[in-house]
Amino acid sequence: MTLSNVFQLLMSGIAVGAIYTLTAKGLFIAHLATHRLNFGQGDFLMVGAYVTIGLMLLGVPAPLVLVGVLIVLGLLGWGLERFAIRPLDRAGDQTGGYAWVLTTAGAALILQNVVELIWGKAAQYAPPIFSATRNNVVHIGGVGIFVEELAIIAVAFVVVTAFYLFLFRTRWGKAIYAVAFNPEAAALLGVNVRGTVVLVFVLASLLAGISGFLVGPLVSVNPHMGLVFTIKAFAVASIGGFSNPVGLLAGGLLFGIVEAFSNYFDSSFGDLYPLIAVLILLAFRPTGLFSTRAADVR
Amino acid sequence: MITLDNVTAGFGAVQVLHGLSLSVEAGRLVAVVGANGAGKTTLLRAMSNIVRPSSGTITFNGRPTASMEPHHLARAGLVHVPQGRQIIPTLSVKDNLLIGAQRIAGLSSAEMEAGLQREFERFPVLRERQDLLGGNLSGGEQQMLAVSRALMMKPKLLMLDEPSLGLAPQIVKLILDTLRRLAEDGLAILLVEQLAHLALEVADEAYILQRGRIVLSGPASKLRSDKAVIESYLT
């Protein structure tokens, strides 16, 4: 293993890890505000990847592709809240409190089958988004790095930063924290609680969409790829701590890097080891690496 | 400012409020006193439409409130400081002050800044603590913050649910004196309290609530010297 190898694996790990972070942020924000989340988060990512491939093959330029993905996923997020989450609130305690696991997973199954009907079962490869060919490489200090990965990292970091600014600096971000703390108290402060919950699910869905847009050129895309991403996003959210937005970033990058190296050493079971590592970590630190009890919003 | 006419409310089959009528005018401090479980919190939650009244009418500022959402009522100036203060622990003191004001349409940032300065004058400790997280304040500081946060929303009617809860006597006095002054400046205030003697001291009028019914009402000065009241509530 050369130094150049190490560096390239590091870059690939960061690129994939940044995407895991985005996906996990979707889980985080929905969980923060509603104590619920989308078990089909990875499947929303899958839809984002397919919409990207479809539009790219039609010759649509990349920025417009992203706009298209955001529109489709924004509508999906709204629909999820409207049809899989909200009716359960009206049913109240009769649903045992965890019915959203079934309804969001059910929505994911529907998406898988719809995508399979439109695009077929076979794995597809997205054309590169940011460069002319998939193997376009820049040399930095004698180490070759894929332009595509570099661009993915850049975009992911811009989105992560924008997300932080939104959450901590805008009045909508503060409304999310108010609803997370106590919906009734938030309403008494003039916060539209229902609107905030819709916003949160739309945001979570947009984050999955951006992840899908970015992930296409890195992995092969198929209608059933979502579950793995949901599981990895869960893993990242658990490392980072469900209540700690900064921990999510560290958790995502760590997971991506470990996975890249583990795949290098064992190409058949490489995906397995990072997940096992997370399980062991959680056995000893159930609140994750970066989260303390005090950091929890409850 | 607000009038309740024969309002009933409850939870499912359990009726908690049995036909309450009361009103609060601008410039008046009205107290509702009653023991644990009398229905004081439920009354305020019904007035904020969090618990929908099952019958009767509430008129706020000349308008029936039945079709309004709680957040609409808050934005329209019916501002409710809930029991336990409900300071958002993960936001700074300053953000807690601003969060309600930021929902009010047409409140300019200059007006909000002026509001902040006014509240910092009222409770100087909030100025010192403005960058601290709300969860790190003491109970008394949180109650001051809760009152200031409500005042930032330009209330027409201010409703407070047991602001004295768990506070030292001198802080309670500070809060009640503040309310007295606000009423003199023209605000309508509805104060819900378990500590009847304190509430009756500052209030203009008072209602005594017992198991969801108003059993006595009148000028606070008269209730203070009422023998039955003294025996049942002020001893």
Ligand SMILES: Nc1ncnc2c1ncn2[C@@H]1O[C@H](COP(=O)(O)OP(=O)(O)OP(=O)(O)O)[C@@H](O)[C@H]1O
């Ligand atoms: N969500 C609820 N569901 C069912 N019953 C409720 C609910 N909230 C309150 N109650 C009942 O309504 C009655 C009045 O409660 P409420 O909280 O209004 O009393 P309170 O006067 O505010 O008491 P305290 O001084 O303890 O705050 C109580 O018997 C209570 O058990």
Ligand SMILES: [Mg+2]
């Ligand atoms: Mg109460």
